[in-house]
Amino acid sequence: MENDAQIKEEVKEKYAEIAKGNVNAIKTAKKSCGCGCSDVVDISLSYSDEDKASIPDGADLGLGCGTPTAFANIKEGMTVLDLGSGAGIDCFIAAKYVGTDGKVIGVDMTAEMIKKANENKSKINTANVEFRLGEIESLPLDSGTVDRVISNCVINLVPDKQKVFSEIHRVLKSGGKFTVSDIVTDGKISEEERKDASLWAGCVSGALDKKDYLGIIDNVGFKEIIVTSEIKNDYELSSGAGLFSITVTGTK
Numbered sequence: 001m002e003n004d005a006q007i008k009e010e011v012k013e014k015y016a017e018i019a020k021g022n023v024n025a026i027k028t029a030k031k032s033c034g035c036g037c038s039d040v041v042d043i044s045l046s047y048s049d050e051d052k053a054s055i056p057d058g059a060d061l062g063l064g065c066g067t068p069t070a071f072a073n074i075k076e077g078m079t080v081l082d083l084g085s086g087a088g089i090d091c092f093i094a095a096k097y098v099g100t101d102g103k104v105i106g107v108d109m110t111a112e113m114i115k116k117a118n119e120n121k122s123k124i125n126t127a128n129v130e131f132r133l134g135e136i137e138s139l140p141l142d143s144g145t146v147d148r149v150i151s152n153c154v155i156n157l158v159p160d161k162q163k164v165f166s167e168i169h170r171v172l173k174s175g176g177k178f179t180v181s182d183i184v185t186d187g188k189i190s191e192e193e194r195k196d197a198s199l200w201a202g203c204v205s206g207a208l209d210k211k212d213y214l215g216i217i218d219n220v221g222f223k224e225i226i227v228t229s230e231i232k233n234d235y236e237l238s239s240g241a242g243l244f245s246i247t248v249t250g251t252k
Helices: 004-019 023-032 089-098 111-124 161-171 191-195 197-201 210-220
Strands: 079-083 103-108 129-133 146-152 172-185 223-236 242-251
Touching: 079 089, 079 161, 089 103, 089 111, 089 129, 089 146, 103 111, 111 129, 146 161, 161 172, 161 210, 172 210, 172 223, 210 223, 210 242
Parallel strands: 079 103, 079 146, 103 129, 146 172
Antiparallel strands: 172 242, 223 242
16 A cells, blocks of 8 residues: 555645646546546535636636635634645635735645646735645644634545644634535545545545544544535445535634
């Protein structure tokens, strides 16, 4: 079985190809994944017309599995962090809510995605948004500096989800909240599926059972953990377990 480093490298390579506009890479990810699957089923909630107006051309790659900004209760003046920000879609939406006195930071481990996000930023000249290269298991931010953390179908790509939620807890201010949309299962994934690199990049192989996923969040120390949205995907695992897109919130 591949180790965590190998999995991350393969995921990084896949998303670098997507950022470059490799059509085959995009189709492969969408076909196998539980997120943004226009070739299978779209289980993301639709962005409102108002939110869509904030998104520059090229920022929506169709890889999300929810609309975390819709549930994050973002207010003017807040600092918002987007984990795995990709081409920047949720950052640009959040920027509208935080206003000129607020700030939105997108973190992505793929240099090509950071480049694409900054290109998209230049199209609308959004001064309150910045993108940083980094891994969400080791965030390039100081502790206790963020009001809201959002993420859209990214944490399932990371082998060590405990580290991710520990980092979310670290960077949040006391009373701060996270809202993440992600893929979970209602059963176990086979070892064969866990080893499939294309299914890792497609948001399937890294998905945890919903109870285990929520258990990690609870163990990290978050309070008021609420599943605000849950939608079943048509994709079925070899074990018969189903895939679900959920949006979860929690408070530090």
